Amino acid sequence: MSPSRAVVVRSLAIVAAFLYLAATAMLMMAVEPLGLAYVWAARLLAVFGATFAAMTLMPHGRARSWLKLQLAKHLFRHRYDYRGEWLRFTHRLGDVRPGEELAVRIEQAVAGITASPAARLLVPGASGRLEPAGAGEWPDGASGGASSDFARMIGRAPRILDGAALRAPAASAAATAEERALSPAWLIADATIWAGIPLVHGERLVGLVLLGCPPADRRLDWEDYDVLAVAGRQAASHLAEAQGQDALSEARRFHEFNRRFAFIVHDVKNLASQLGLVARNAERHADNPDFRADMVATLKDSVARLDGLLQRLSPQAVRADAPHPAAPMAVLESIAERRRAQHPIRVAGRADVHALFDPARLEMALGHLVQNAIEASGPDEPVWLSVERRGLDVEVAVLDRGRGMAADFVRHGLFVPFESTKPGGFGIGAFEARALIAGMGGRLEVESREGEGTRFAIIMPIADASADRLSA
Known part of the structure; x- marks a missing residue:
């Protein structure tokens, strides 16, 4: 037994x-x-x-620790109960408590192995210096951090730092000359620091844990080195994973901003195209009072849309409304009214049909499709907008008789960002339109033939059947 x-x-x-x-x-x-x-x-x-x-x-405090040390030394082959210590260590690392930082869990998990009364985690900062993590206050001098040279030294050849060896006379110290030369003065002078455990993930130093002296005064030995080195590797994995998650979160925020910025640049290009067409038409119809009124309305709408685009760049941009019953015909008539000075647009279909959608998102998606249709059509060739009922769905169509698109491009390039058949095109309009429509629970279909034109169809659930769909 x-x-x-x-x-x-x-x-x-x-x-x-x-x-x-x-x-x-x-x-x-x-x-x-x-x-x-x-x-x-x-x-x-x-x-x-x-x-x-x-x-x-x-026995209390120091006496109890001394008694445990004597029992472990004289009754057992090893000082540590490796199974029990490892279970406690991993449980504390993974025990996420509300409002508790990972740095605190690492400090407590490592300190629990040696029954150290205090621990402090230092992590590399932007400049490469080791800086305190979390809100701890021990040791006092740690607020000054440690130099980047010290961090590179323990990262290059990770080994457990012996506080007593660093403080001992150079002739009898087990610490190397490099350790004594590069270690910060506060680390060497603080007699309460017992050991330093480098947290190395792969070949990268992600932190350093400083441990306070255990209640039972003793020196580090080979068993301490082995246990603390393994614990440091495990803690380093948790810390590196957390740092990776933070970096990924930041990258996602930048990606979302870049994605939003690309959409806005495309919208600005569309506004520039609209204003360019208005300016060209003004040369022919400047004497027409109706055209001048439409031109002023178009300019006011362009300014309002530019203001809206700037607001969309803000991190606090207002979220789109949830889909609700509304008449698509009202959105189509609004678009046709604004674009009248730019290009002839015809609207047809049923005004009594109601669909489930967000008018702002539908208007934005139709704006991309109508702009593409205008650019693909001749100056006097109208673009057609229509609303029809299709079974339990509502179809909003955008039709032009322009140059059309090849079948291969429709299958493989139409909805791919930065792929475009137009000179100077961004290839984002159709991609954003499909994303906006999908966000409302709809879908976008397209039919096109080269030399004959293109028909986009936005399919949305009819408002009267939405309740039946949800219960089905």
Whole structure:
């Protein structure tokens, strides 16, 4: 049999308790033959005396740690219960508590192995210096950090730093000359620092944990080096994963901003094209009062749309509304009214049909499709907008008789960003339009033939059937 440490320690505690009770009972029996007048008082005094003696002799703090050290040294082959320590260590690393930082979990997990009363995590900063992580205050000098040269040294050849060796005279110290030369002055001078554990992930230093001296005064040995080195590797994996998640989150934010910026640049290009067409038409129709009124309305709408585009760049941009029942014809008529000075647009279909959509997103998607249709059509060739019911869906179509697109481009390039058949085109309009429509629960279909024209169809659920769809 090979009893565990817990069984041995608890067994010794039980034996000590029985010995204490036996000693107390013997003391009470020894009082009775004395023939005292108040035997019960003597017995009570004996019980209180034994209790006080137990409380006085019970090991606390440093004495308990020393006792555990002696038991581990003389009763077991190894000082550490590796299985128990590893279970506690990994559990503490993964025990995510509300509002608790990973730095605190790492500090407590590593300190728990050696029963150190304090620990401090230092991580590399932007300049390469080691800086304190979290909100801890030990040791005092750690707020000054450690130089980048010190960080590179322990990252290049990671080994457990021995605080006592750094403070010992150079002639008898186990620390190398490089360690003594590059270690910060506060680390060498602070007698409460017992060890430093480098956290190395792959070949990259991600942190350094400083441990306070254990209650039982002792020097680091080979077993401490092995256990703390393995614990440092495991803690480094958690820290590197957290740092990777932070970097990924930041990259996603930049990606979202770049994606939003690309859409806005495309929209600005469309506005520039619209204003260019208005300017060219003004040369022919400047004397027409109706055209001048439409041109002023177009300019006002362009300014409003530019303001909206600038607002979309803000991180606090207003989110789109949820799809709700509305009439698509109203959106089509609004677009045709604004584009009248730019290009002839015809609207047809049913005004009494209601679909489930967000008018702002539908207007934005149609704006891309109408602009593409205008650019593909001749100056006097109208673009057609229509609304029809298709079973349990509503179809909003954009039709032009322009140059059309090849079937291969429709299949493989139309909805790919930065792929375009137009000179100077960004290839983003159709991609953004499909994304906007999909966000409302709809879909975008396209039919095109070279030399004959293109027809885009936006398919959205009809408002009257939306409840039936949700219950189906």
